[in-house]
Amino acid sequence: MTEFKYSGKYIYIILSQTGSIVSEWLKTFTKDEYNHVSISLDEKLDEMCSFGRYYAYFPFWGGFVKESTKKGSLKRFKNTKSLIIKLEANEDDINNVRIEINEMFASKRKYRYDMIGVVLAKFGKNKKRKYRYYCSDFVKEILIKYNILKREDCPEIMKPMDFLSINGGEVIYEGSLHDYCNNIDQEE
Numbered sequence: 001m002t003e004f005k006y007s008g009k010y011i012y013i014i015l016s017q018t019g020s021i022v023s024e025w026l027k028t029f030t031k032d033e034y035n036h037v038s039i040s041l042d043e044k045l046d047e048m049c050s051f052g053r054y055y056a057y058f059p060f061w062g063g064f065v066k067e068s069t070k071k072g073s074l075k076r077f078k079n080t081k082s083l084i085i086k087l088e089a090n091e092d093d094i095n096n097v098r099i100e101i102n103e104m105f106a107s108k109r110k111y112r113y114d115m116i117g118v119v120l121a122k123f124g125k126n127k128k129r130k131y132r133y134y135c136s137d138f139v140k141e142i143l144i145k146y147n148i149l150k151r152e153d154c155p156e157i158m159k160p161m162d163f164l165s166i167n168g169g170e171v172i173y174e175g176s177l178h179d180y181c182n183n184i185d186q187e188e
Contacts, residue, residue, distance in 0.1 A: 011094060011148060012040040013085040013139060013163050014048055016177060018077035029122070030159070034083060037135045037160040038067050039142065041098055044184050045069075045084075045177075049101055051113050051133045062113035064104055064133075069181045082177035085169040089148045096146045121157045136160050 015034035017023055026035040038050035048067040067074055074080055089097075104111060114132035121134070133141070140158040143149040153167055163169065173180050 008043065009088060009091060009094065010043070011087045011089055011097065011143070012043065012045065013087065013166075013169065014038040014040060014045065014177070015083040015085070015160050015163060016074075017081045018073060019079050019081070020073070020077055032159060032161045034081070034160050037139050037163060039097075039101075039139050041094060041101075045181055049105075050135045051111070051138045052135060053113075064108045064111040064138075066105070069178050074177065078178055080177040082173070082175065082180065083164070083171060084173040084180065085163055085166070086172045087143075087148060087166070087169055089146075093146045093148055097142060097148070100142060100145070121159075124157065126157050136162070139163070 014037065016036045016038065017027065017034050018036070023035055027033075036050065036052065038048040038052075040046075040048040046068065050065060050067060051062065052065050052067065053062045053073060054065060069075060069080075110131050112132050114129060114134045114137065117127060117129065117132060117137060118134040120127050121137075136158045140149065140154055144151050144154065149166060155162055164171070
């Protein structure tokens with residue numbers, strides 16, 4: 001079983017653009033610099049999670065996934081661009097997020113990527129479906145659920161780029177995701 005851990009008083013929001021055919025198509029469609037968002041509870045980003053593709057070479061089947069630069073799509077796309085946002089939160093809230101993520105991983109087969117939701121979102125429509133998320137919807141909802149973000153401070157339909165304007169968010173890095181992970185590993 002996957003067990004998410006945490007290593008401090010921060011939550012990390014990772015915006016990314018892998019450069020895959022699908023991400024480049026999304027970039028053309030949305031006109032946004034970053035089209036994916038993940039969450040991590042440790043500065044090293046050893047454990048990131050989101051709603052995305054299950055398989056690096058097959059982008060059309062997805063759900064709740066653990067992401068890493070050491071495997072899967074992020075390993076395959078070495079030139080993944082990223083922007084990392086640090087959010088301060090109290091230990092209880094971070095622990096609750098960790099517990100929720102672990103519980104979701106324990107029953108991850110029931111969660112699916114919400115392709116209908118992401119298409120509707122592009123047209124300004126919001127349709128919630130049980131156990132269905134797309135990346136920004138998941139990150140927003142988990143942060144609201146545990147009082148790290150306030151619903152009234154977020155747009156109804158949140159895109160990855162909207163995380164740049166969240167209250168209390170501090171951009172700590174922009175550049176290659178692989179470079180960030182390699183450099184932070186070398187600092188130890």
